[in-house]
Amino acid sequence: SFSADAVPQAPEDPLFGLMAAYRADNFDKKVDLGIGAYRDNDAKPWILPVVKKAEEILRKDPALNHEYLPIAGLATFTSAAAKLILGADSPAIAEKRTCSVQTISGTGAVHLGALFLAKFYPGQPKVYFSSPTWANHNQIFSNVSIPIATYPYFSKSTKGLDFAGMKKAISDAPDHSIILLHACAHNPTGVDPTREQWKELAVLLKQKSHFPFFDCAYQGFASGDLAKDAWAVRYFVEQGFELCIAQSFAKNFGLYGERAGCFHFVTGAGTDAQKTIGRIASQLAILQRSEISNPPAYGARIAGLILNDETLFKEWEEDLRTMAGRIITMRKALKAKLEEMGTPGTWNHITDQIGMFSFTGLSEKQVLELRNVAHVYMAKNGRISMAGLNTHNIDYFAKAVDKVVR
Numbered sequence: 001s002f003s004a005d006a007v008p009q010a011p012e013d014p015l016f017g018l019m020a021a022y023r024a025d026n027f028d029k030k031v032d033l034g035i036g037a038y039r040d041n042d043a044k045p046w047i048l049p050v051v052k053k054a055e056e057i058l059r060k061d062p063a064l065n066h067e068y069l070p071i072a073g074l075a076t077f078t079s080a081a082a083k084l085i086l087g088a089d090s091p092a093i094a095e096k097r098t099c100s101v102q103t104i105s106g107t108g109a110v111h112l113g114a115l116f117l118a119k120f121y122p123g124q125p126k127v128y129f130s131s132p133t134w135a136n137h138n139q140i141f142s143n144v145s146i147p148i149a150t151y152p153y154f155s156k157s158t159k160g161l162d163f164a165g166m167k168k169a170i171s172d173a174p175d176h177s178i179i180l181l182h183a184c185a186h187n188p189t190g191v192d193p194t195r196e197q198w199k200e201l202a203v204l205l206k207q208k209s210h211f212p213f214f215d216c217a218y219q220g221f222a223s224g225d226l227a228k229d230a231w232a233v234r235y236f237v238e239q240g241f242e243l244c245i246a247q248s249f250a251k252n253f254g255l256y257g258e259r260a261g262c263f264h265f266v267t268g269a270g271t272d273a274q275k276t277i278g279r280i281a282s283q284l285a286i287l288q289r290s291e292i293s294n295p296p297a298y299g300a301r302i303a304g305l306i307l308n309d310e311t312l313f314k315e316w317e318e319d320l321r322t323m324a325g326r327i328i329t330m331r332k333a334l335k336a337k338l339e340e341m342g343t344p345g346t347w348n349h350i351t352d353q354i355g356m357f358s359f360t361g362l363s364e365k366q367v368l369e370l371r372n373v374a375h376v377y378m379a380k381n382g383r384i385s386m387a388g389l390n391t392h393n394i395d396y397f398a399k400a401v402d403k404v405v406r
């Protein structure tokens with residue numbers, strides 16, 4: 001029988017635990033490099049100017065109410081989201097072989113995809129993640145009982161991609177495995193394959209009949225250019241893959257708490273493609289109904305408005321360049337400062353890596369020393385959120401790193 005008493009204590013989520021410890025710290029120079037949320041140069045959350053504008057427009061719209069959205073979400077939002085990731089001129093969209101379901105941000109999209117695959121992917125495949133990956137991937141796929149495995153990704157020696165290791169593991173995986181790929185701005189390493197390497201991966205996945213599952217949480221954050229950051233996904237679609245995509249609008253719209261996201265499924269071309277996608281959409285709708293009934297409206301309305309309006313879209317691109325640009329400036333400044341001080345080690349990876357994060361190469365011992373001595377809060381694996389650095393704290397942080405490395 002069930003005994004409430006017997007429920008064991010679960011470990012605290014490491015990153016949200018870190019955030020609580022940061023908040024409780026009264027030191028005036030404390031630095032928060034934990035959670036991957038954009039901060040402005042004063043370490044404050046930033047509401048994108050274009051989002052403020054969209055909110056004003058929505059506030060004045062007399063037609064809006066608090067009725068339920070459809071099960072698959074706000075259609076103007078999901079169709080614009082598909083165009084954003086696949087390209088407005090995508091043959092998959094033109095041939096109506098995509099379906100899109102609005103989800104609880106990127107997490108919900110990964111979950112809906114995992115649940116769908118657990119139910120319909122034959123042969124009990126394993127899902128392969130990069131090592132390391134976003135920690136939640138493990139929990140989400142484990143929750144739906146898909147066995148997990150990893151492929152090497154990060155080379156400790158070069159602090160870049162372990163491409164040979166990655167290819168070998170993907171090639172050794174049983175045929176028809178699910179391969180989870182970060183579409184761009186890999187979390188936590190900030191290391192992405194080059195276009196040539198993506199092309200090789202596509203050949204390899206094809207040979208092995210693997211199923212690509214793209215997780216896209218940072219479109220626009222890697223390069224500041226939306227199309228460039230979607231290149232890998234679009235290339236795989238061009239190569240005829242059947243695949244799925246989990247898309248988050250938390251970071252690129254700064255809509256973290258509004259949970260705006262989308263799950264897309266793309267089938268291969270063929271005479272029955274439209275019928276196939278119709279059946280897939282019907283199953284996704286049933287799964288969605290049993291899990292959340294209908295997705296939340298507010299964030300989808302904001303993102304949908306911006307994605308569908310040419311002027312607002314241009315302003316959004318400007319805001320994205322502001323965020324990506326500030327992060328790139330911080331990368332350059334941090335590398336320059338460490339090199340200037342002659343901090344032992346090489347630091348070119350700070351500027352080679354892209355997106356929100358940098359995998360510094362600092363050890364767990366050094367990370368803990370930074371926390372205890374310098375009040376710098378960062379993940380134990382040495383990852384820092386570049387957005388936590390600014391012109392006021394970068395000197396302090398660089399000096400603290402210099403001290404623990406010596």
Ligand code: PLP
Nearest residue numbers: 105106107134187215217248250
């Ligand atoms: N996938 C990756 C790789 C991420 O880094 C994140 C956020 O950190 C997500 C998905 C999902 O985030 P959210 O659920 O806030 O959209």
